[in-house]
Amino acid sequence: ELCYPERLNCVAELLDAAVARGDGGRTAVIGEHETLTYAELLARVDSFAHVLREDMGLVTGNRVMLRGANNPAMAAAVLAVLKAGCIAVPTMPLLRGRELATIIDKSRADALLCAASLRTEIDAALDIADGANVGRGTLFFNDPGNARSLEALAARHTTPFAPADSAADDVCLISFTSGTTGIPKGTMHFHRDVLAICDCFPRHTLGSKPDDIFIGTPPLAFTFGLGGLLLFPMRVGAAGVLLEKLTPETLLASIEKYRATICFTAPTFYRQMAALAGKYDLSSLRETVSAGEALPLPTRDAWKAATGLAMIDGIGATEILHIFISAAGEDIRPGATGKPIPGYQACVLDAQGKPAGPGVVGRLAVKGPTGCRYLADERQLNYVVDGWNLTGDAYEMDEEGYFHYRSRTDDMIISAGYNIAGAEVEDVLLRHPAVAECGVVGRPDEERGQVVEAHVVLKPGFEASPGMALELQNFVKADIAPYKYPRSVKFADKLPRTETGKLQRFKLRNP
Numbered sequence: 001e002l003c004y005p006e007r008l009n010c011v012a013e014l015l016d017a018a019v020a021r022g023d024g025g026r027t028a029v030i031g032e033h034e035t036l037t038y039a040e041l042l043a044r045v046d047s048f049a050h051v052l053r054e055d056m057g058l059v060t061g062n063r064v065m066l067r068g069a070n071n072p073a074m075a076a077a078v079l080a081v082l083k084a085g086c087i088a089v090p091t092m093p094l095l096r097g098r099e100l101a102t103i104i105d106k107s108r109a110d111a112l113l114c115a116a117s118l119r120t121e122i123d124a125a126l127d128i129a130d131g132a133n134v135g136r137g138t139l140f141f142n143d144p145g146n147a148r149s150l151e152a153l154a155a156r157h158t159t160p161f162a163p164a165d166s167a168a169d170d171v172c173l174i175s176f177t178s179g180t181t182g183i184p185k186g187t188m189h190f191h192r193d194v195l196a197i198c199d200c201f202p203r204h205t206l207g208s209k210p211d212d213i214f215i216g217t218p219p220l221a222f223t224f225g226l227g228g229l230l231l232f233p234m235r236v237g238a239a240g241v242l243l244e245k246l247t248p249e250t251l252l253a254s255i256e257k258y259r260a261t262i263c264f265t266a267p268t269f270y271r272q273m274a275a276l277a278g279k280y281d282l283s284s285l286r287e288t289v290s291a292g293e294a295l296p297l298p299t300r301d302a303w304k305a306a307t308g309l310a311m312i313d314g315i316g317a318t319e320i321l322h323i324f325i326s327a328a329g330e331d332i333r334p335g336a337t338g339k340p341i342p343g344y345q346a347c348v349l350d351a352q353g354k355p356a357g358p359g360v361v362g363r364l365a366v367k368g369p370t371g372c373r374y375l376a377d378e379r380q381l382n383y384v385v386d387g388w389n390l391t392g393d394a395y396e397m398d399e400e401g402y403f404h405y406r407s408r409t410d411d412m413i414i415s416a417g418y419n420i421a422g423a424e425v426e427d428v429l430l431r432h433p434a435v436a437e438c439g440v441v442g443r444p445d446e447e448r449g450q451v452v453e454a455h456v457v458l459k460p461g462f463e464a465s466p467g468m469a470l471e472l473q474n475f476v477k478a479d480i481a482p483y484k485y486p487r488s489v490k491f492a493d494k495l496p497r498t499e500t501g502k503l504q505r506f507k508l509r510n511p
């Protein structure tokens with residue numbers, strides 16, 4: 001069981017403690033333009049925290065919205081907000097003015113910290129939102145030449161900053177869901193939650209060690225990235241590589257360059273990387289983690305064939321803060337996400353909301369050291385019941401207690417009375433040599449309610465044609481129950497995805 005003191009500042013535990021135990025000279029964060037040791041990161045965070053308190057006039061509990069690409073300055077800014085006893089509200093780099101205005105209003109942001117390169121959309125957001133509410137103003141960072149940048153002001157503060165004396169259950173982070181559908185929802189997390197995720201998945205599943213070098217694609221504004229690239233390495237005195245320009249090629253080249261040992265990204269990135277892996281020296285990698293959406297078996301197989309590595313699948317959610325079901329090494333069962341990480345419990349609920357035994361597909365419920373607290377949202381009452389978090393995912397448990405992903409509860413395809421999980425059809429299609437990417441959805445249909453429709457991106461050298469559509473249909477029929485085959489096949493150049501690599505199925509359903 002996890003047990004933390006009643007007074008707790010998570011950054012004091014992660015950063016000040018690292019320097020106090022003698023890790024000050026070790027590398028903490030590696031960026032494209034600078035690398036900071038733990039001692040240097042601590043000095044940076046302390047100087048930023050002084051600016052928040054003394055120059056901006058922020059007080060305990062104020063909310064600070066953050067925007068920036070993954071780099072050491074952005075990391076230091078987030079940590080400074082928490083260390084100063086304020087609440088970080090990180091936002092995804094690609095969000096536009098209108099979405100940011102919603103987040104400013106919903107989170108009641110008191111101040112903004114923004115990378116200079118993302119300024120345009122902040123100006124637009126402040127025009128739309130009632131900018132007067134952001135009472136403590138905006139500071140820019142990564143902004144050379146600006147005499148009032150966060151860094152310029154910070155240069156005047158050289159003394160240590162005493163961590164705010166926060167309670168373990170003070171809110172320190174408001175994370176917005178990526179909003180695959182609808183308006184983003186804010187979720188609140190405590191100082192102890194930040195430590196709890198560090199003491200669960202990376203400890204039990206990854207066995208992270210001080211000489212690990214973490215790397216990957218998820219933005220720090222996404223809890224997948226905040227945990228995997230910053231908090232997890234800090235918990236053990238390891239290093240995190242923060243990359244700004246991300247393509248499958250740059251990630252592969254960076255793994256080689258920095259000799260990274262643990263990689264975090266989404267299945268679509270692994271698919272593209274598998275095809276290129278042979279050109280790079282990836283011998284430093286010891287674990288690769290896939291999360292964000294279901295990991296198709298063909299992707300797991302292609303990655304193993306290309307690198308020799310058994311992928312760790314893990315399901316996480318912004319509501320739960322990080323990964324809560326996973327498996328590594330000999331515990332991996334291809335096709336299953338895994339088992340609850342020690343500390344978490346999970347079960348599948350039947351249509352009546354009762355725990356179901358093996359073989360039943362139902363809503364996944366999870367309970368553990370972290371969980372959902374929606375920010376001013378009436379959905380809280382539906383999401384958390386008796387401490388159980390009711391996710392939006394349909395899962396099935398097997399006799400061995402492994403959890404198998406089926407679909408999002410709202411994405412289950414119901415065609416002529418059959419329940420069909422799009423992911424199962426996608427798994428078959430991805431095995432066809434012509435298919436690079438695919439998304440299978442239920443398109444509304446008068447006769448059958450919904451019909452199974454496949455959206456397919458072909459690999460270079462293959463032509464979209466009625467003959468190809470027929471071939472793919474027959475390929476599915478030959479492998480799984482014929483009623484699951486896609487009655488409609490549409491070819492596309494690319495599929496709509498979020499910044500976090502998730503397929504936006506609603507866009508496929510209603511083009």
Ligand code: 3UK
Binds near residue numbers: 313319
């Ligand atoms: C889906 C998966 C099948 C699932 C996240 C790791 O993705 C994260 O958080 P979000 O709030 O989305 C949550 C939803 O995404 N999902 C995520 N991982 C898997 N489905 N297999 C998986 N391995 O629908 C879930 O409800 O954006 C992931 C760590 C932190 C995160 N916030």
